[in-house]
Amino acid sequence: MELLNLIVFPLLFLSPVATAATDLEYEYIVVGSGAGGGPLASRLAREGRKTLLIEAGSDQSDNLNTTVPGYQAAVTEDPSLRWDIFVNHYQDQTRAQHDPKYTWETAPFEYHVGPNPPEGASPRGILYPRAQALGGCTPHNALIWITPHDSDWDNIASLTGDSSWAHENMDQYLQKVYEWLYTEPTDPTILLNDLPLAQQYVAGAAASGQGPDPLNAVEGLLNLLGNDPNSQINPTRDSTQGFFQVPLTMNAGNRTDVSQFIKSTVAEGFPLDVRTNAFVTKITFDQSGATPKATGVEFQDGEYLYRASPRSLHSRPGVSGSAKAAKELIISAGAYNTPQLLKLSGIGPKEELAKFNIPIVKDLPGVGTNLMDRYEVPVNVQHEKDFPILKGCTFDEKPHDECLKKWEDNPYILGQRGAYATNGLAATLAVNSDYASTSDIDLYIFGGPINFQGYFPGWAEQAVADHSHFSWYTLKAHGRNRAGTVELQSTDPFDQPRINFNYFDTGTTAGGADDLDVGAIVQAINISRNALSEYYNYGILGGSPFEEENPGKDVTGDEDLEQYAKDVAWGHHASCTAAIGGEDDPNSVLDSQFRVRGVQNLRVVDASIFPDIPGVFITAPIYIISEKAADVILNGSK
Numbered sequence: 001m002e003l004l005n006l007i008v009f010p011l012l013f014l015s016p017v018a019t020a021a022t023d024l025e026y027e028y029i030v031v032g033s034g035a036g037g038g039p040l041a042s043r044l045a046r047e048g049r050k051t052l053l054i055e056a057g058s059d060q061s062d063n064l065n066t067t068v069p070g071y072q073a074a075v076t077e078d079p080s081l082r083w084d085i086f087v088n089h090y091q092d093q094t095r096a097q098h099d100p101k102y103t104w105e106t107a108p109f110e111y112h113v114g115p116n117p118p119e120g121a122s123p124r125g126i127l128y129p130r131a132q133a134l135g136g137c138t139p140h141n142a143l144i145w146i147t148p149h150d151s152d153w154d155n156i157a158s159l160t161g162d163s164s165w166a167h168e169n170m171d172q173y174l175q176k177v178y179e180w181l182y183t184e185p186t187d188p189t190i191l192l193n194d195l196p197l198a199q200q201y202v203a204g205a206a207a208s209g210q211g212p213d214p215l216n217a218v219e220g221l222l223n224l225l226g227n228d229p230n231s232q233i234n235p236t237r238d239s240t241q242g243f244f245q246v247p248l249t250m251n252a253g254n255r256t257d258v259s260q261f262i263k264s265t266v267a268e269g270f271p272l273d274v275r276t277n278a279f280v281t282k283i284t285f286d287q288s289g290a291t292p293k294a295t296g297v298e299f300q301d302g303e304y305l306y307r308a309s310p311r312s313l314h315s316r317p318g319v320s321g322s323a324k325a326a327k328e329l330i331i332s333a334g335a336y337n338t339p340q341l342l343k344l345s346g347i348g349p350k351e352e353l354a355k356f357n358i359p360i361v362k363d364l365p366g367v368g369t370n371l372m373d374r375y376e377v378p379v380n381v382q383h384e385k386d387f388p389i390l391k392g393c394t395f396d397e398k399p400h401d402e403c404l405k406k407w408e409d410n411p412y413i414l415g416q417r418g419a420y421a422t423n424g425l426a427a428t429l430a431v432n433s434d435y436a437s438t439s440d441i442d443l444y445i446f447g448g449p450i451n452f453q454g455y456f457p458g459w460a461e462q463a464v465a466d467h468s469h470f471s472w473y474t475l476k477a478h479g480r481n482r483a484g485t486v487e488l489q490s491t492d493p494f495d496q497p498r499i500n501f502n503y504f505d506t507g508t509t510a511g512g513a514d515d516l517d518v519g520a521i522v523q524a525i526n527i528s529r530n531a532l533s534e535y536y537n538y539g540i541l542g543g544s545p546f547e548e549e550n551p552g553k554d555v556t557g558d559e560d561l562e563q564y565a566k567d568v569a570w571g572h573h574a575s576c577t578a579a580i581g582g583e584d585d586p587n588s589v590l591d592s593q594f595r596v597r598g599v600q601n602l603r604v605v606d607a608s609i610f611p612d613i614p615g616v617f618i619t620a621p622i623y624i625i626s627e628k629a630a631d632v633i634l635n636g637s638k
């Protein structure tokens with residue numbers, strides 16, 4: 001145990017100047033420590049397998065930005081872990097610029113957001129925050145924990161004929177996740193300290209048909225906040241509409257994520273080496289046999305090597321290294337970096353690889369196609385008065401941040417930790433829209449005292465710049481657009497790939513797919529506005545009047561609202577770019593056991609593997625498939 005710690009801790013807290021390491025030998029190598037790679041690497045090591053987990057970022061768990069749930073906006077702008085990835089929602093740049101979030105770069109990592117850029121600025125598109133860190137995006141996401149729908153798994157079972165994906169069998173993997181992950185909702189008593197905020201929520205309940213009598217508003221709301229959207233006992237949970245609490249990856253008001261599981265695996269002496277600040281540049285193969293066999297990776301030790309990091313401007317060059325996996329290599333670099341790494345290593349569409357003179361190891365046309373995401377759209381209002389709960393919150397961790405002090409001074413009683421012991425989104429409406437293909441919930445409409453309009457440079461400051469905004473914002477689940485792509489921009493592994501989402505009518509349109517998706521969003525905007533009008537029926541709680549800012553009260557009628565949705569929608573659940581599929585599907589990249597088709601000893605386990613974007617949120621399904629992959633790798637298929 002002592003000896004192991006000696007080996008492991010210097011790696012975990014690697015100093016900036018790395019020593020070259022070549023031909024390291026492991027049974028398993030996992031690339032990327034996020035939602036997909038983290039649980040898997042930990043499980044392999046816990047079963048005694050000598051495992052290397054390679055992660056581009058570093059351990060940020062002592063950083064308050066990743067610990068305080070109330071800093072969920074600030075953390076996405078923290079240069080110690082953020083990657084500024086830019087994407088296109090529309091390839092037509094004129095159309096793309098209808099989005100007020102469209103961003104120009106005026107100097108490296110300095111941005112102009114919106115129209116009228118200064119002369120010489122270069123167009124970048126839409127910011128898509130990602131993280132490099134132990135735990136991947138899980139220490140910097142919005143903490144929302146929603147488990148997937150049964151149909152998500154059953155569809156994979158029927159697509160592949162592999163019944164181990166049936167939802168009855170998948171439940172065990174969710175229970176495995178709960179062995180190491182704490183989740184809890186916002187403590188409802190926190191809301192009792194802010195009746196004007198409670199008034200917005202109770203109005204949301206009314207819009208979902210569950211509004212309590214105004215004289216009973218507070219008690220009624222507290223009861224409704226007992227509704228768990230992840231209920232494991234409600235047999236019709238996937239289609240149950242209504243007003244719900246929002247479960248968070250949080251323990252007693254601290255953020256929880258997979259980095260804690262990884263660290264405890266190391267601390268308990270299991271054979272897991274975590275190599276942070278190391279970026280994998282290539283998969284190596286043995287091509288002497290009939291099918292290519294993955295043998296390991298080439299990497300570079302060094303901090304902030306990927307150019308999406310603002311710190312890359314001043315990073316020192318990396319030091320080359322390599323490692324061999326006697327059994328298997330698993331790629332878990334996320335929906336953008338996994339296809340990029342596969343392609344750079346010779347696995348992908350042969351025309352694209354040929355264009356970059358990359359020797360083809362295996363022609364797999366599906367790599368980097370089928371990119372899916374959800375659409376999110378806000379309805380925002382500004383009140384005449386501030387929300388009391390946010391008094392003293394600066395959201396920036398400066399000494400005068402009274403809300404941080406409250407969070408720090410009350411470590412044990414959740415209800416007393418205040419506004420920072422929540423991500424700010426305490427409740428959601430769950431809806432099966434008129435445009436849904438099945439009875440599954442396909443709309444979540446969240447409410448919170450925040451000015452949330454999506455991601456752009458500076459979004460975190462704007463979101464909390466004042467304390468008088470409230471947003472109902474919609475997330476459209478089970479969307480139909482699968483026309484996104486992740487393509488190489490160059491052969492330099494440190495350049496971000498070119499990402500085109502091809503939104504709405506520029507993407508999947510068969511069967512009116514785009515109209516159905518946008519119709520559901522407009523219905524959600526209508527519901528959000530119903531919630532806002534219900535607000536005035538609960539005036540007894542003392543809230544102040546408000547004005548709608550977005551879409552704005554002049555934007556009415558389905559056509560205008562559709563245009564609004566198409567202009568401003570965003571997403572943050574990118575997935576499906578190296579999808580599992582049936583034997584006879586030429587675009588399927590993986591078989592039902594996560595194995596890259598036509599290559600030995602190589603699997604993919606992260607957001608990329610889904611044939612169809614699962615459920616309402618993405619972290620829970622990724623953690624679940626990571627647990628499944630560990631079982632498949634350790635015990636074979638059953």
Ligand SMILES: Cc1cc2nc3c(=O)[nH]c(=O)nc-3n(C[C@H](O)[C@H](O)[C@H](O)COP(=O)(O)OP(=O)(O)OC[C@H]3O[C@@H](n4cnc5c(N)ncnc54)[C@H](O)[C@@H]3O)c2cc1C
Pocket residue numbers: 031032033034035036037054055056057076128129130131132133134135136137138140141142143144145146278279280281332333334335337338341572573574605606607608617618619620622
């Ligand atoms: C701002 C934001 C808010 C979000 N909010 C929520 C939410 O509330 N709820 C929810 O369910 N989901 C949320 N998500 C999405 C969710 O967190 C991610 O989809 C999920 O973490 C993806 O898991 P992954 O394993 O596929 O990739 P990641 O978690 O991104 O992990 C990939 C890891 O691989 C590393 N890596 C990449 N390339 C290399 C390389 N070549 N060499 C070495 N390492 C490499 C990266 O550094 C990273 O750590 C949010 C995402 C963002 C960005």
Ligand SMILES: *[C@@H]1O[C@H](CO)[C@@H](O)[C@H](O)[C@H]1NC(C)=O
Pocket residue numbers: 063064065073074075076077078079080397460
């Ligand atoms: C937290 O993130 C903010 C950016 O949002 C940054 O200014 C601050 O320095 C970060 N804090 C730490 C401890 O890194």
Ligand SMILES: *[C@@H]1O[C@H](CO)[C@@H](O)[C@H](O)[C@H]1NC(C)=O
Pocket residue numbers: 067251252254411
């Ligand atoms: C929460 O985090 C603080 C450090 O920020 C730590 O002292 C405390 O023990 C943590 N509590 C739990 C329950 O993990």
Ligand SMILES: *[C@@H]1O[C@H](CO)[C@@H](O)[C@H](O)[C@H]1NC(C)=O
Pocket residue numbers: 519520522523526558
């Ligand atoms: C939204 O509400 C308007 C006004 O009530 C109505 O005309 C329209 O059909 C609704 N749209 C959708 C998509 O539900």
